[in-house]
Each structure stands twice: as structure tokens, then as C-alpha cells.
Amino acid sequence: MSESMDRRRFIKISSTFLGGLAFTAPLLSNSIGNMIVPNPESRISGLRTPTYCEVCFWKCAGWVEHDESGNIKKIIGNDEDQHSNGRFCPRGTGGVGMYNDGDRLKNPLIRTTINGKQEYREASWEEALNYIADKLKAISEKYGPDCIALLTHGSGGSYFGNLLKAIGSRNIAAPSYAQCRGPREVAFIGTFGEGIGSPERTDIRDTRCLVLIGSHIGENMHNGHVQEMSDAIDKGAQIITVDPRFSTAASKSNFWLPIKPATDMALLLAWIHEIIYNEMYDKKYVDKYTFGFDQLKEHVKDMTPEWAYGITTIKPDQIRETARAMANASPSVIIHPGRHVTWYGDDTQRLRAVAILNALLGSWGRRGGFYNPEKAYLPKYKLPEYPKSTRSWRDAFPGQFKLADLALASGICDATIPSVDDKCSFKAWIVNGTNLITTLPDQKNTLKAIQSLELLVVVDTMPMEITGYADVVLPECTYLERYDSIRVSGHRNPQIALRMPAAEPKYNSKSAWWMARELGLKMGLGAYFPFKTQEEELDWQLKNMDSSLEEMKRIGVKTFPREFDDLYIDENDNFEFNTNTGKIELYSTSFEEEGHSPLPVYTAHDEPPEGFYRLNYGRAPMHTFGRTSNNPNLADLMDENSVWVNPKVARDWDLKNNQYIWLENQDGIRSSFPIKVRVTERIRFDSVYMVHGFGHDSKKLTQAHGRGASDSELISKVLLDPIMGGTGMRGNFVTFKFKAANMEKNT
Numbered sequence: 001m002s003e004s005m006d007r008r009r010f011i012k013i014s015s016t017f018l019g020g021l022a023f024t025a026p027l028l029s030n031s032i033g034n035m036i037v038p039n040p041e042s043r044i045s046g047l048r049t050p051t052y053c054e055v056c057f058w059k060c061a062g063w064v065e066h067d068e069s070g071n072i073k074k075i076i077g078n079d080e081d082q083h084s085n086g087r088f089c090p091r092g093t094g095g096v097g098m099y100n101d102g103d104r105l106k107n108p109l110i111r112t113t114i115n116g117k118q119e120y121r122e123a124s125w126e127e128a129l130n131y132i133a134d135k136l137k138a139i140s141e142k143y144g145p146d147c148i149a150l151l152t153h154g155s156g157g158s159y160f161g162n163l164l165k166a167i168g169s170r171n172i173a174a175p176s177y178a179q180c181r182g183p184r185e186v187a188f189i190g191t192f193g194e195g196i197g198s199p200e201r202t203d204i205r206d207t208r209c210l211v212l213i214g215s216h217i218g219e220n221m222h223n224g225h226v227q228e229m230s231d232a233i234d235k236g237a238q239i240i241t242v243d244p245r246f247s248t249a250a251s252k253s254n255f256w257l258p259i260k261p262a263t264d265m266a267l268l269l270a271w272i273h274e275i276i277y278n279e280m281y282d283k284k285y286v287d288k289y290t291f292g293f294d295q296l297k298e299h300v301k302d303m304t305p306e307w308a309y310g311i312t313t314i315k316p317d318q319i320r321e322t323a324r325a326m327a328n329a330s331p332s333v334i335i336h337p338g339r340h341v342t343w344y345g346d347d348t349q350r351l352r353a354v355a356i357l358n359a360l361l362g363s364w365g366r367r368g369g370f371y372n373p374e375k376a377y378l379p380k381y382k383l384p385e386y387p388k389s390t391r392s393w394r395d396a397f398p399g400q401f402k403l404a405d406l407a408l409a410s411g412i413c414d415a416t417i418p419s420v421d422d423k424c425s426f427k428a429w430i431v432n433g434t435n436l437i438t439t440l441p442d443q444k445n446t447l448k449a450i451q452s453l454e455l456l457v458v459v460d461t462m463p464m465e466i467t468g469y470a471d472v473v474l475p476e477c478t479y480l481e482r483y484d485s486i487r488v489s490g491h492r493n494p495q496i497a498l499r500m501p502a503a504e505p506k507y508n509s510k511s512a513w514w515m516a517r518e519l520g521l522k523m524g525l526g527a528y529f530p531f532k533t534q535e536e537e538l539d540w541q542l543k544n545m546d547s548s549l550e551e552m553k554r555i556g557v558k559t560f561p562r563e564f565d566d567l568y569i570d571e572n573d574n575f576e577f578n579t580n581t582g583k584i585e586l587y588s589t590s591f592e593e594e595g596h597s598p599l600p601v602y603t604a605h606d607e608p609p610e611g612f613y614r615l616n617y618g619r620a621p622m623h624t625f626g627r628t629s630n631n632p633n634l635a636d637l638m639d640e641n642s643v644w645v646n647p648k649v650a651r652d653w654d655l656k657n658n659q660y661i662w663l664e665n666q667d668g669i670r671s672s673f674p675i676k677v678r679v680t681e682r683i684r685f686d687s688v689y690m691v692h693g694f695g696h697d698s699k700k701l702t703q704a705h706g707r708g709a710s711d712s713e714l715i716s717k718v719l720l721d722p723i724m725g726g727t728g729m730r731g732n733f734v735t736f737k738f739k740a741a742n743m744e745k746n747t
């Protein structure tokens, strides 16, 4: 191990309890809608405080109910809320486990070396924050403030973002862009001049045909989506699911197309071909609003269902029948853009094909297609101007990823590893609410970047893997113990929601708002933090938007009328799109300007080598990534993942149900922990499937440590999207091993 590796050695603090591999049968039901918990009648009784959920990023608004002594009893939905319609998903209901988890981070920790051994020692907030402020000042003076980066996911990002901008850096990135929905946003901006956003602007409630392409709503438990899909099914909507796996959504579908993985582009192009050449597109809409139809028509001339069959294994008849089903529903049809779309590196182009298909069927801006969301306007207190930032993460990638509209977490990671042609490698990271070790692909690369840092500050609630590499760990209180910014996400109506503390912060934990401000004060940047408490700030904002903190504490959610009647496009209007041509660009002039193909092209991707299977991964309804695997309430529902194996493959390898095995990828990386086999017809013979978020190696997670295997450690190959820098993660292949790596070495 090199000297620098030694400098920041992962500190494993041994635990008293090491969980065995006992298994609780999951209470998973296959039905789509019935996982969402309806509220009991008795909701008004007793004390309650408003919140919005932080177990995932759908941000449902709800009520925390207390008993007489103020103890948290349960969390339920707020009926006024458009994200949840008054009903929480199992994870949201189990959110109270985040507050009760005995493994939580309890005190600030500073890395020290005692007798040559690296350890954490507990520190006071004063000491920990002084340490960070001094280091940040020194790094800023020596290298420039823009060598400091913030990697963040969740509500604390805006407070630390304010701090970073005040210091003079704009290098702020969330993994929910380059590891998640970035390609979708860039593709839709390139086509319609607008992105999709969150919650997605899909009008599922009123759709007549919903096409899910590797979007597994039902396991992907985004609350409002799941409810609307369930309602749409009840109202007779057709569901078409394209997935190599028989997902929960597939089980509710009229058509399941078990596509050969990595070939979706061919199917999309064949659908476009069918719809154009059989004149099934919305002619009036296409004539009036789109640009480049003739070029598109010429481009897909030979991309027939027969052509696509050879690539996708989906029969021509099925391609024709599903194209007709979509056209019959037009314009109330949604070819869903998905959310976690960083798959094979040509993802932005695949999402362009999705956008084009929607445009041809006239669904953008139409009832049952995509609506126009509206956000409530949140007043911002006037702060002094931020210092100008002179260097950015983009400087490390000259001429590349120009269409990325947000910073890349993976880009910042790469630009932290010193290289000859980049003079600005990052020297300090503040990491808030993201477990980068399991979130970014290629762990070796992430660790290399971390070893190059002079300061790593991690703000988290739990002793997750990333905390073990920090110089300073700051324990945040959970969302149930703090205020946060007013939720203003766009929806059918502008709406705001309040999160306020339902309990005092446990242990010695504090809110991110407080931490960022204290650091600001210590660094002489007090002018950027004018409010003494977040309560004061929220009250100022709310009073400037026809409400008050007092009112929001009482009602939790407030809905405002839309400013204009423009939920859907008025067809008598000459609507102008925010693109170069003012039209929906079937042929993308902005992609062409940047040297990318203006029309989506099919490219073949690598196939698994002999004896290997494509590693496919996804969500389970009762967990969010790795952040809930230690949650006592949710671990009760599912406490490990399994690897789905087709019966034919199981026969070839003599694998039995419930047997534990290890997975090894194409680069010889073997899973640290064994995973249970699930033999099932629901996965194709060329792939295996596992749920992301298990196989934690932090021993401080007493419930989750060593349970199941981690897909993240097996994703060492990255298929980079040349358009916006998304990290395609589905080009990895695994084979089966019957021993742990260290057992093999010893025998």
C-alpha cells in the first residue's frame, strides 16, 4: 500500500454485534397500488407536526403523530399533498426507524493517529468546526477557493451550497445527475427545450397508454407515480413494459416485451419507423410544432420491425401491435422517460428516441401525456454578491460534455485525481448525504480520488462507508428533528410544504443549516448567513408569499392557484418551444452544433463473455438505495438481497434456490459477501438481477453489515455518455463463485 493510501486508511470500528444471515420473509405483495398505506380515520386526534419525507426524493408531505409525552408514534400522509395524496409508501411509514436507529452518528469525529494507528476521536462541535474552517481557509488560500467541491444529495445541499458559493466555488454536484437522470434531462431539453424534473411531469392519472422501458414503477416506489399508475390501470389504460425482467409492472401489463438487454434503441427506432410509415402520428401536431420530420423519416427508413427483431429478440408482430396500441391512445400516451437512465453510455441518445416518439404521438403538453408543472415562487433574501469563480470542474474536460446542464459528481471525482494536463485538481470535498463509495461506479477510482484530497468532510446521519474515509465526520440530525427549506417542487398546482422538528435532535447531532452557518461565521462569511435561526428565515419567506410559519405549522401543505390556465398546450396558440428553432426538434440542432448525431443512432454493445451474465440491478419497494438497509423497521421487511437466476442457468451451474454464492465480475472483482440465489423464470437467461443497496461493509451498521451483496463493487466498468458525462453502469458481467476470495487464496 502506498504512503498516501496509508494516510487515509478506512477506519473500521469493530462492532459488538455481527448479524448472521437469518432471513425474514419479505411482505412483498405483487400488486402495484396496495403497498401504499391508507391513513386511519383517527388522524386528527393527538398532537401532530408537519414534515415532508426524506427517505427518498419524492418528498411526500405528511404528519408526524406524537403521544401525550411527545414521543413519535407514526408518520402519515397529508391529504392536501400532490406527491402523496395523503398516503405514504412503506419506506415513508418506516422513516421513524431512521430516528430510532441506535447505530446513528452521535458526535463529531476527527481522524487522529494514536500509536501509529488511525482512529477517530470524539470532538466538540466547536473544535470540529474550527478544524474544518481553518483547513478550508488554508486550502482556499493555497490553491484557490474553486479547488473545494461539494458533493451532495438531499436537503442540506442548499445550505452547504450557499457556503461554497460564499467561499468562491461553484463546484457543487449531486449523484442524481450523472449517475441517474442527467441523460433524460439533456435529451428532453434538446427536443422540447425543457426537462422532465422531479416529480416527473407525466400525466399518468389520465393516460390511456403507458409505456415503461426499464422503468419499474411498483418496485421503484415513487409514491404519486405508483398511485396514478394503479388508477390508470383501473380506468383501463394499456400498459406496455419493456424489461428483460418480469418486473412488478410487467405483471400488471397488457404487453411484456422481454427485450435483450442493451438493445432498446433498436426497438425505439422500429416503433418510430412503424408510426411514421403507417401514418399513425399526430399529423396536425407534428406539422404545427415539430422540426426535422423529413430527416427523421429518411433516417428510420430501413429500421423495420424485422430489422429490430434480429437485435432485440422482440417479434415483429409484437412491435407492430404495441406501436398500434400507442397510436390508438394518442395523444393520451406516455412513453415514460424513466429516471435512473445511465445504462449503456448512449443513454442521452436513447432518451432522445423516447422524446421523439412522444413528440410524434403528440403527447407533450397534452392531457394523459406530459403536463406543464408550476412551482410556487419562493422569495430569496438578498445576499451580497458571491465572489466570482474562475475555474470549474469543466476545465478538466476541455470540449467535452458541453450539453451537461449541471455539474457531474463523477466528473468532480475524476478531476480530483491529479493529472499532467489538469492544473486544478480538487483538494477538499464536503460530502453531504451521499454514500459515494456505493453511489459512484468504479470504487477503485473513487478511492484514488479520496486519497488525493487534503480534506474530506462527511456530513451524514449514519456510519455509512463514506464516513470511514473522512477527516472529519459531522453527525446530522434526521429529517424528523429539524426544519428544512420549504418544498416547492413543481406539480399540477403550485404547492408548498413545511418540514419542522417533530422531536429534539438525539445525541449530539445538529442540522445541516446550523453547520453551514457556523462554518460561514467562522470563515468570516457571516453576511451570507443573515438569519440567526432557520425558523426566522422560513417565517420571512412565508410572510412574503401569502402565508406564515404559524400557518404552515398548522396546515403543513398549502396550494396556490396556477397563474395561467396552461397545464396543457392550448392548440389555438402558436406555442414557441425553447429550442434553437422554436419547435420541438425531432432533428436536434443543438446536438448537431456540438458534434453529436442530431438523430439517434443504434450502436451494438458488448455481449457477456462465455460463462458470464449481464449484471442487472434495480429497486425493492421497501428500501431506498443503501440508506435504509440498516433501518430496523424496513430491515424487518427485507434484510438482504438475492441474485435472480434463470432456471436454465441454474441448471448449467447446478445452483439451488436459497444457496449462497459469490459473484465475480469481468475484472476479477469478487463480491465481499455471499448472496442468496433465487431461481426464477422472471429473468432472462443472459442476465442476473439484484437489488441495489445491500452488502454493506461498514461494521458500524450492525443490522446491514455483510447482509447480501453489493452491486456497486461489481460495477467497475463505466460506459461514459459522450454527450453529458453520465456514467453508464450496465456494461458489467458476472459469473458465479462458490468461495470467498480469501478462502480461495488459502486453499
Ligand SMILES: Nc1nc2c(c(=O)[nH]1)N[C@H]1C(S)=C(S)[C@@H](COP(=O)(O)OP(=O)(O)OC[C@H]3O[C@@H](n4cnc5c(=O)[nH]c(N)nc54)[C@H](O)[C@@H]3O)O[C@H]1N2
Binding pocket: 054, 153, 154, 156, 175, 176, 179, 180, 339, 340, 432, 433, 434, 435, 436, 438, 439, 440, 441, 459, 460, 461, 462, 464, 476, 477, 478, 479, 512, 617, 618, 624, 625, 626, 627, 628, 692, 711, 712, 715, 729
Ligand atoms: N451501483 C449502483 N449505483 C447507483 C445506483 C444503483 O442503482 N446502483 N443508483 C444511482 C441513483 S439512481 C442515485 S439517485 C444515486 C443515489 O445515491 P445516494 O444519494 O448517495 O444514495 P445512498 O447510498 O442512499 O446515500 C445516501 C446517504 O445519505 C445519508 N443520509 C440519509 N439521510 C440523511 C440526512 O438527513 N442528512 C444527511 N446529511 N445524510 C443523510 C445516508 O446515511 C447515506 O449515507 O445512486 C446512484 N448510484
Ligand SMILES: Nc1nc2c(c(=O)[nH]1)N[C@H]1C(S)=C(S)[C@@H](COP(=O)(O)OP(=O)(O)OC[C@H]3O[C@@H](n4cnc5c(=O)[nH]c(N)nc54)[C@H](O)[C@@H]3O)O[C@H]1N2
Binding pocket: 056, 057, 180, 181, 213, 214, 215, 216, 217, 219, 220, 221, 222, 242, 243, 244, 245, 247, 259, 260, 261, 262, 263, 264, 338, 339, 340, 341, 616, 617, 618, 619, 620, 621, 622, 623, 624, 625, 689, 730
Ligand atoms: N423503492 C424504491 N423506489 C425508488 C428508489 C429506491 O431506492 N427505492 N429510488 C428512486 C430513484 S432515485 C430512481 S432514479 C428510480 C429508479 O427507477 P427506474 O428509473 O424505474 O428504474 P431503473 O433503476 O433504471 O431500472 C431498473 C429496471 O430496468 C430493467 N433493465 C435492466 N436492463 C435493461 C435494459 O437493457 N433494457 C430495459 N428495457 N430494461 C432494463 C431492470 O430489469 C429493472 O426492472 O427509482 C426511484 N424509486
Ligand code: SF4
Binding pocket: 053, 054, 055, 056, 057, 058, 059, 060, 084, 088, 089, 090, 091, 092, 093, 221, 222, 223, 224
Ligand atoms: S415515496 Fe415513500 S419514501 Fe419516498 S418520499 Fe414518499 S413516502 Fe417517503
Ligand SMILES: [Mo]
Binding pocket: 176, 179, 180, 181, 339, 340
Ligand atoms: Mo436516482
